[in-house]
Amino acid sequence: VNDIETRIRELVNDTVDAELGPRRVAPPFDPRRNTKPRRWAPWVTPLLAAASVAAVAAATVTVAHVASEHRHTPPATSVAPTPDSPTPPPSPASSPATSAAPTPDSPTPPPSPASSPARVSSAPPSSSTPGPGTLSSSTVVVDGLRLVPGPYGFLVPSSWQEAYPLTNWGGSASDALFSAGPVHAPYTGMPLTIEYWLDRGDSSVYNRNGQPILSSLAKLSLCPAVSWQPISSNALTFTCAPVSGMVPTGILLAETPQQGIKQLLVTLSTGQHEATTRILDSLH
Amino acid sequence: VIVGVERVGVDFDVVYKNYWWSMLRLAQGLVDDVAAAEDVVQDAFAALYRRRASLHEPQAAVGYLRVSVVNASRSALRRRRSARAHLSLAREEHDAPADHAALLSAEHQQVRAALAALPERQREVLTLRYLADLSDAEIAEATGLSHGGVRSAASRGIAALHSSLGGQL
Numbered sequence: 001v002n003d004i005e006t007r008i009r010e011l012v013n014d015t016v017d018a019e020l021g022p023r024r025v026a027p028p029f030d031p032r033r034n035t036k037p038r039r040w041a042p043w044v045t046p047l048l049a050a051a052s053v054a055a056v057a058a059a060t061v062t063v064a065h066v067a068s069e070h071r072h073t074p075p076a077t078s079v080a081p082t083p084d085s086p087t088p089p090p091s092p093a094s095s096p097a098t099s100a101a102p103t104p105d106s107p108t109p110p111p112s113p114a115s116s117p118a119r120v121s122s123a124p125p126s127s128s129t130p131g132p133g134t135l136s137s138s139t140v141v142v143d144g145l146r147l148v149p150g151p152y153g154f155l156v157p158s159s160w161q162e163a164y165p166l167t168n169w170g171g172s173a174s175d176a177l178f179s180a181g182p183v184h185a186p187y188t189g190m191p192l193t194i195e196y197w198l199d200r201g202d203s204s205v206y207n208r209n210g211q212p213i214l215s216s217l218a219k220l221s222l223c224p225a226v227s228w229q230p231i232s233s234n235a236l237t238f239t240c241a242p243v244s245g246m247v248p249t250g251i252l253l254a255e256t257p258q259q260g261i262k263q264l265l266v267t268l269s270t271g272q273h274e275a276t277t278r279i280l281d282s283l284h
Numbered sequence: 285v286i287v288g289v290e291r292v293g294v295d296f297d298v299v300y301k302n303y304w305w306s307m308l309r310l311a312q313g314l315v316d317d318v319a320a321a322e323d324v325v326q327d328a329f330a331a332l333y334r335r336r337a338s339l340h341e342p343q344a345a346v347g348y349l350r351v352s353v354v355n356a357s358r359s360a361l362r363r364r365r366s367a368r369a370h371l372s373l374a375r376e377e378h379d380a381p382a383d384h385a386a387l388l389s390a391e392h393q394q395v396r397a398a399l400a401a402l403p404e405r406q407r408e409v410l411t412l413r414y415l416a417d418l419s420d421a422e423i424a425e426a427t428g429l430s431h432g433g434v435r436s437a438a439s440r441g442i443a444a445l446h447s448s449l450g451g452q453l
Contacts, residue, residue, distance in 0.1 A: 026304030
C-alpha cells in the first residue's frame, strides 16, 4: 500500500504542477478585490426576488386549497398518520408500538396485542439456522422494524439489504453497510443505514497497559461526534449532527489491541429510537 | 510544499508571500481550474486579511487559510455544477480552455479523470494528504470530518484510484 500511495502522491503532484506551470511569486494582494460579485449576473438578484414572491403566492394558494379540502373531508376513522397530518397521540388502548405507523422505508410490522404494554415485542423463535458469528439476541420487532441477527453479530432490519459486505478498502480498517434502499457516496451517516466498522490496526487508543483511552476512542467516530458518553471502561456511545432529520447514533467498542475496535453507526428516523438502541446494544 | 510555520511571523504580508503558492496548488487540486483556483485563494486571503487582528499565531492563520480554501473550493464546484445545470450543459468537462487537455500529458489527464470520478469527500481528503502533506488530524480540521471519517474516505479513495490508475502504479 505504501508503494502505491507514494506513486499516487507523485502522480497527483505532477499533475497539479503541470496544470499550474512553473512556480510563480504571489501577485500583489489587493484586500478590496472581491471575486464573488462577478459570479452573479446583475439580473440574478431581481430574478430571485421575483421567484420568491411567486413561491410565496403559490404556497398561500396551496395552503388555502388544502385547508378548504380538509373542511369538507369527514373525520378519518384510522389512527394512521398521513403525510398531511401530524401523528395522532396514541390511544390509551394501544401501545406506542402498535400506534406507530410504518414508514415508507420500513416493513409493516406484524400486529401485536393491543393490550401489550411493551414497546418491544419478541417474535416467535425462528426455525432458521442462525448466521455465523455470535448472535447476541433473537428476532424482535421494534418501532415497525423486524430486527434479525445479522452476519456480524448485531441485529439488522430483515428487509434491509447489505449494500456491501465487510470490505477492506485499504489501511487497517474494514467496514460493511446495510441500508433500506440504494446508497451512494459518502455512505457514512446516510439516512436509513447501519455501518459496521472494524479496525485491528490502530494502537493509538490504548495506553501502555493496553487499556483503551476513551477520549481517543471517541475521535474514531465515523461521523463528527457532537456528543459522546462512556458506557463502560472500553466502550462509548455517540451522536452526530442530524442528517435529513435523522440523528446518526453510534457505539465504539475497544477490545484488546489484538481484537481491535468495533464501531456501529445507526441512522434511523427519530421515531425509531428504541430500534436504534436495540441494534447498538446487540453489538458484542 | 508548505514552508515551516516557525519561520514566518504573524505579519499578513509574510503569510501571504509564503503560502500563496501552496494554497494555489491546493485549490487547483480541488477545483481543477487555474482561474477558479486563483479566485479561491484570493477569497481565502481576503477572509484572512479581515480576521488578521484576531489570529495571533502563524499556525492558526495557516489552518484558517486551509479551511477557507476547502470551503471556497466547495462553493466554486457547487456554483459550477449549478451553472451547468442551468445552461443544460450535460458534458462532464468544465469550462477549461480548449487547449487545456492538449497541454497535459495522457498520464496527467488520466490522473485528473480518476480524481474527478471520486466522491467530493474522498477527493478532498486525498488532495489534502498528497498536495498539502497533512496528517489525518489536520485533514479532519480542514474538512470538518472526524478522524474515522478521514481514514475511511482516504482508504476508499486510494482503493478507487488504485483501480482506475492500475496501469500507472
